[in-house]
Amino acid sequence: MGVVAIFVFSLLYLAPGDPAAVIAGDLATADDIARIHHQLGLDEPFLVRFGTWAWSVVHGDLGISIFTNLPVTKLIAQRLEPTAALTVSTLILSVLLAVPMGVIASWRVGTWVDRAVMGFAVLGFSVPPFVLAYVLILVFAVYFDWFPVQGYASIADGLVPFLRHLVLPSTALGLIYAALIARITRTSMLEVLSQDYIRTAHAKGLASREVLVSHALKNAAVPIATIVGIGVALLIGGVIVTETVFAIPGIGRLTVDAILRRDYPIIQGVVLLFSAAYVIVNLLVDLSYTLLDPRVRY
Amino acid sequence: MARVRNSIWRGLAAAAVAAALLAPGAGHAQGSGKTLSFIPEADLRSLDPIWTTAYITRNYGYMVYDTLFALDENFKVQPQMVDTWKISDDKLTYTFTLRDGLKWHDGKPVRSADCIASLDRWMKRDVLGQSIPPVLGEMKAIDDKTFQIVLKKPFPLLLEAIGKLSSNVPFMMPEAVAKTDANTQIKESIGSGPFKFVASEWKPGAKAVFVKNPDYVPRKEPPSWAAGGKVVKVDRVEWDYIPDPQTAANALGQGEVDWWQQLPQDLVPLLAANKEVTVTSVDPLGSIGVLRFNHEQPPFNNPKMRQAVELVIDQKEMMTALAGDPKYWRTCYSYFSCGTPMASDAANAPLAGKRDFEKAKALIKEAGYNGEKIVVMTATDQPIVNAQALVTMETLKKLGINAELAAMDWGTLITRRASHEPVDKGGWNIFFTWFVAPDMANPALNAALRGNGAKAWFGWPNDPKIEELRDQWFAAPDLAAQKKVAEQIQAEAFESVPYVPTGMFVIPTAFRKNLKGVIVAPVVFLWNVEKG
Numbered sequence: 001m002g003v004v005a006i007f008v009f010s011l012l013y014l015a016p017g018d019p020a021a022v023i024a025g026d027l028a029t030a031d032d033i034a035r036i037h038h039q040l041g042l043d044e045p046f047l048v049r050f051g052t053w054a055w056s057v058v059h060g061d062l063g064i065s066i067f068t069n070l071p072v073t074k075l076i077a078q079r080l081e082p083t084a085a086l087t088v089s090t091l092i093l094s095v096l097l098a099v100p101m102g103v104i105a106s107w108r109v110g111t112w113v114d115r116a117v118m119g120f121a122v123l124g125f126s127v128p129p130f131v132l133a134y135v136l137i138l139v140f141a142v143y144f145d146w147f148p149v150q151g152y153a154s155i156a157d158g159l160v161p162f163l164r165h166l167v168l169p170s171t172a173l174g175l176i177y178a179a180l181i182a183r184i185t186r187t188s189m190l191e192v193l194s195q196d197y198i199r200t201a202h203a204k205g206l207a208s209r210e211v212l213v214s215h216a217l218k219n220a221a222v223p224i225a226t227i228v229g230i231g232v233a234l235l236i237g238g239v240i241v242t243e244t245v246f247a248i249p250g251i252g253r254l255t256v257d258a259i260l261r262r263d264y265p266i267i268q269g270v271v272l273l274f275s276a277a278y279v280i281v282n283l284l285v286d287l288s289y290t291l292l293d294p295r296v297r298y
Numbered sequence: 299m300a301r302v303r304n305s306i307w308r309g310l311a312a313a314a315v316a317a318a319l320l321a322p323g324a325g326h327a328q329g330s331g332k333t334l335s336f337i338p339e340a341d342l343r344s345l346d347p348i349w350t351t352a353y354i355t356r357n358y359g360y361m362v363y364d365t366l367f368a369l370d371e372n373f374k375v376q377p378q379m380v381d382t383w384k385i386s387d388d389k390l391t392y393t394f395t396l397r398d399g400l401k402w403h404d405g406k407p408v409r410s411a412d413c414i415a416s417l418d419r420w421m422k423r424d425v426l427g428q429s430i431p432p433v434l435g436e437m438k439a440i441d442d443k444t445f446q447i448v449l450k451k452p453f454p455l456l457l458e459a460i461g462k463l464s465s466n467v468p469f470m471m472p473e474a475v476a477k478t479d480a481n482t483q484i485k486e487s488i489g490s491g492p493f494k495f496v497a498s499e500w501k502p503g504a505k506a507v508f509v510k511n512p513d514y515v516p517r518k519e520p521p522s523w524a525a526g527g528k529v530v531k532v533d534r535v536e537w538d539y540i541p542d543p544q545t546a547a548n549a550l551g552q553g554e555v556d557w558w559q560q561l562p563q564d565l566v567p568l569l570a571a572n573k574e575v576t577v578t579s580v581d582p583l584g585s586i587g588v589l590r591f592n593h594e595q596p597p598f599n600n601p602k603m604r605q606a607v608e609l610v611i612d613q614k615e616m617m618t619a620l621a622g623d624p625k626y627w628r629t630c631y632s633y634f635s636c637g638t639p640m641a642s643d644a645a646n647a648p649l650a651g652k653r654d655f656e657k658a659k660a661l662i663k664e665a666g667y668n669g670e671k672i673v674v675m676t677a678t679d680q681p682i683v684n685a686q687a688l689v690t691m692e693t694l695k696k697l698g699i700n701a702e703l704a705a706m707d708w709g710t711l712i713t714r715r716a717s718h719e720p721v722d723k724g725g726w727n728i729f730f731t732w733f734v735a736p737d738m739a740n741p742a743l744n745a746a747l748r749g750n751g752a753k754a755w756f757g758w759p760n761d762p763k764i765e766e767l768r769d770q771w772f773a774a775p776d777l778a779a780q781k782k783v784a785e786q787i788q789a790e791a792f793e794s795v796p797y798v799p800t801g802m803f804v805i806p807t808a809f810r811k812n813l814k815g816v817i818v819a820p821v822v823f824l825w826n827v828e829k830g
Contacts (some may be wrong), residue, residue: 016706016710016713016714017707017709017710017713018709018712018713018716021709021712021713021716022709022712023344023350024350025350025351025352025465026351026712026731026733027351027425027465027733027737027745027755028351029753029754029755030716030752030756031753033716035481036481039481039482065502067343067344067502068343068344068502069344069345069483069485070502075502078501079501134544137545137548138548141548141552142548142551142552145552148552148554149545149548149549149552149554150540150545150548150549150554151538151549151554244541244542245542245544245545246545247504247538247539247540247541247542247545247546247549249501249503249504249505253503253504253541254503256541257341257503257541260679260707260708260709261343261709262709
């Protein structure tokens with residue numbers, strides 16, 4: 001996290017653009033910009049600025065947004081629910097869709113089912129989330145009027161509006177993720193299915209479903225869990241685009257807006273948050289190995 | 299049997315969930331009471347319309363605050379919070395009496411002291427307001443409802459300044475708030491205007507919410523631009539900022555929002571084809587494109603080079619690229635916004651006449667230009683800027699100028715334009731922007747027309763004659779005299795070319811057909827709007 005903090009701060013320090021110029025507006029003079037620059041402390045040396053910021057961060061203070069004058073923690077807290085809801089729903093949707101697809105593809109390897117699943121995976125990797133998002137909006141929101149075009153409804157507003165607003169964004173964002181998981185599941189399953197104990201299970205007369213789920217999938221789960229963890233980074237990148245297209249007031253949009261305006265405290269805060277989320281998810285994945293594979297405990 | 303029953307229940311439950319999720323139109327927000335859902339031109343970032351000139355904050359200011367005077371559609375300043383006023387015979391003392399029943403959003407009455415503190419803060423920030431302190435004697439409260447502005451020498455533009463339409467608008471704030479240092483952003487949102495801001499629901503970058511101010515007492519006159527009765531006809535206004543234009547178009551088309559303030563030209567046909575949507579322009583003046591030179595760096599530190607460009611810039615080409623349909627643009631060969639009193643055709647032949655490449659090339663030769671690289675900055679995230687830049691690049695190539703297009707985002711451009719360095723050290727030669735017409739309506743407001751060198755707006759033209767004429771304009775006793783001086787300023791500007799006006803355009807707006815009472819004005823006002 002410390003490395004991330006130093007890296008992101010340095011990167012923003014070196015990046016072109018000046019929030020003072022954006023704040024001052026189009027009619028501002030150079031004197032106005034210089035004054036705001038000074039007020040914001042942007043004329044301080046790098047080490048002083050970094051030291052001040054780092055000291056605040058370790059005390060739980062991510063600073064004040066340059067533009068809105070509101071604490072970054074408050075802004076992030078406002079946006080956390082939509083992003084968390086979108087990420088979790090995407091994760092659930094992707095896993096529920098991709099794991100069975102991968103299992104079936106491995107079971108029917110070389111058949112049209114396998115080719116269809118692999119075709120889906122290629123499509124998933126090839127279609128950018130924003131393209132799929134527009135197609136989904138056009139078909140399911142504009143033509144059929146089944147789902148809202150944009151926006152977010154908090155779970156506090158009711159479960160149905162909450163889910164209605166999440167269906168299209170989760171599907172748009174989940175496709176690439178599902179493609180990744182489906183491929184890894186298939187590969188992992190194929191490796192397990194070639195093992196002797198699977199042949200033995202079949203020889204004992206166990207049903208295919210029993211063999212696939214109880215014997216093969218369980219042993220193939222570790223690589224799948226790993227890719228689910230790694231894929232969170234992919235999901236974070238996709239969230240930014242998806243939130244913009246669906247006008248979801250989440251952290252992704254907060255990030256894009258902050259970058260365009262050079263609102264450094266927000267960018268730094270969000271990057272730290274994302275990196276922390278990534279570390280935690282991967283820690284959880286590591287811990288899940290002990291549940292999925294008892295051998296890891298020893 | 300139990301398994302069958304379970305399956306049936308599961309099937310029914312799934313069907314119920316699917317039916318609830320897929321109910322057509324269930325996501326539409328506009329049916330919820332008298333809520334006006336509005337997509338603004340930008341997201342609201344600052345709540346201080348005195349601290350920033352950003353138009354979105356100005357528009358927020360009009361929702362929350364009120365003004366002493368306001369401009370109407372005839373360019374006349376009309377009283378708004380003021381009930382009566384008197385100007386002494388020597389034109390040095392202005393006495394204002396406030397209307398009855400004016401209250402701040404916290405319930406306290408609006409007092410003279412509040413107005414004095416508000417004017418004082420505004421005079422420190424606004425380009426026109428800053429012209430007042432040198433002639434100001436004092437501002438004093440006579441009683442809670444009456445106050446005076448006493449001048450040291452006549453300032454004929456005083457009421458025009460106080461009734462200014464665009465940024466920075468002299469909005470009235472409570473004294474305690476208005477005492478905030480003019481260079482520090484206020485955090486409060488206590489106005490006396492027709493709407494109250496709901497701070498607890500503000501999500502910067504996404505949503506701003508206003509509710510009707512039940513204590514607001516509108517004037518009796520019909521609304522006319524910022525003047526007249528501000529009668530609120532909805533209970534609540536939600537500004538839903540949707541950054542993606544396609545999503546905004548879909549949301550409006552499906553009725554999830556009621557009004558999209560500014561839509562890009564390429565989406566006009568899509569929404570115009572929707573029978574439930576009106577696509578129009580509610581801005582009678584529009585905005586003006588600006589091609590700005592760097593007057594400090596060669597080759598445009600030479601007036602002949604600037605004149606050469608002025609001779610070949612074709613406003614029709616510029617506006618076609620920028621606004622497309624001629625319904626949304628017009629040529630304007632004046633340094634003052636066409637359609638406003640100071641605009642004229644005086645000495646405008648270099649811009650209005652035939653585009654003369656031969657003469658321009660001769661001027662370039664006279665200027666001694668030897669093919670040095672010039673940098674034209676463009677912001678690819680700003681279509682209005684980018685369209686002007688691309689057309690200009692073609693024109694400069696035809697002139698034989700070695701122009702290089704430096705593409706960047708707007709945030710980078712506005713930082714780089716502050717650089718006084720030569721191009722090989724990160725400087726620039728030309729950039730583009732645009733202003734709303736009220737901001738270029740006269741010599742006091744037109745910041746790009748200043749000729750005060752290093753203190754001028756980016757590009758830093760140094761033209762003492764323009765500055766001298768500007769002072770004369772301030773002292774002009776009446777409209778006729780002002781027009782005469784404005785013509786002289788324009789003649790000088792066409793000679794020294796501080797910038798090239800590239801034409802006037804309006805940005806279309808679109809709203810659902812059930813909206814009535816939309817006010818046609820250069821600023822978007824949300825009072826008087828009714829939802830059928």
